[in-house]
Amino acid sequence: MRMKCCHAQRLCGHLCLLMILCVFLALLLMMGNVRKPTLKSYWSTDALSATPFFSMIMSRNRFLAINKFFHFVNNSVLDSNDRLRKITPVVDHLHDVFSRSFLPSRYVSVDESLLLWKGRLGWKQYIPKKRSHFGIKTYELCDSHTGYLWNFVVYTGKTAASTVSDMSSSSLVVLDLMSGLLDKGYCVITDNFYTCPALFLKLVEHKTDAFGTVRLGRKGMPSALKKMKLKKGDTNFRRSGKLLALTWYDKRQVSMLSTIHDAFIVQTGKDDRTTGKPIEKPKVILEYNQYMGGVDKLDQMLEPYMSTRKSLKWYKKFFLHLLDISVYNSFVLYKQQNVGSKATLLSFRGDLVTGIITKHHTGQRQHGGRPSGSGDLPSRLTERHFPTLIPNQLQHSKVQTGNAGCVGLLKKMASAFADTLVTCAHRVVQWLCVLCHAFRGSTHFCIMSI
DSSP states (O other): OHHHHHHHHHHHHHHHHHHHHHHHHHHHHHHHHSOOSSSGGGGOOOTTTOOHHHHHHSOHHHHHHHHHSOOSSOGGGOOTTOTTTTTHHHHHHHHHHHHHHOOOOSEEEEEEEEEEOOSOOTTOEEOTTSSSOEEEEEEEEEETTTOOEEEEEEOOSOOHHHHHSSSOHHHHHHHHHTTTTTTTTOEEEEOTTTOOHHHHHHHHHTTOEEEEEOOTTSTTSOHHHHHOOOOTTOEEEEEETTEEEEEEESSSEEEEEESSOOOOEEEEEEEOTTTOOEEEEEHHHHHHHHHTTHHHHHHHHHGGGOOOOOOSOHHHHHHHHHHHHHHHHHHHHHHHHOTTOOOOHHHHHHHHHHHHHHHHOOSSOOOOSSOOSSSOOOHHHHSOOOEEEOOHHHHHTTOBOOOTTHHHHHHHHHHHOTTSOOOOGGGBOSEEEHHHHHHHOOOSOGGGGO
């Protein structure tokens, strides 16, 4: 019986900890909706910037303590060869959940994303074209229409596979990201960092189409396209089987590689401002502009409501980034199930926080020390429990206290009411608490039951 009680206590403790962590995560999400310069600012009592919601849900000290000791693995069983070992369980779990929860449309795009990080990190990357410049680079595969993140790979440096394989490391990244979508008729769009004839031929073998911008210096690209000089609006192309290599000159030369397009020129639906003639472009370029923006759309949607904050631990900031991505993916699924909904990502995040707080919060904040003058106070401090002389009719009935501690109580009463008659003959007293006697049927002093 004692073992069962201990097990029940441990289970209750785990459930309480889980509820506290859920509330903690909800507050982190809310901080993405309401941006402030520091964490302590959310508990400020300044009338100009106060947000009482946070102090109502959790105290500042408790939140900061959880945030300080927040981690995701057991440090005693870490794999020293895994550079993501501090957050590997979270990454693996999200890989599985993201891919199982959503079926992408036919067009998916592959691109890299950069999370700002300027601290010490062996595999920190520098990408001058990105807004962050320095940070943690992830290769992402997103649905071209919704921006849903279906798969991702965190760059942690060169791997042994990239040095042994005949294919380039960027090509291996695309094959890794597409591993769950091969042989299903999908079409992947890439930029010139990934695009090469060897990769596209490999994808064609797996019944997967592809197109994207390409560098003319890539191995396997026709040399005739490199030497030819074009004027504005001119197009040149070469074909080898399913591969189409095309160059088109607008303000500068643009080169494309595709397995599903022909060298058709189509109208864009816009007119030139100077000549008034319809603007024409190769169809492969129009569709590239239409379907390539999946990763960029994801970054644009995350930017206004980022929960990430400056931290000394890279894995904590990366976890918050993954948390924001999870919320956005959930929002895409919600919109897919509720087609007519007018909900925005901001309102969805607010409803999500409300739902978590409603489900996992106890309704009142746990305060340390003695209760303050506000909030839920015990009844002994709000009700009028005062000793009163027993009425005459009750004195004649010799009301018993029934409590062995009445002698000690009488001594206290005698010191407090020196001029008042207090007796204990036959364990009978002349004082009682009227409120307890009327509503609880008790003749004891309520002080005795404290």
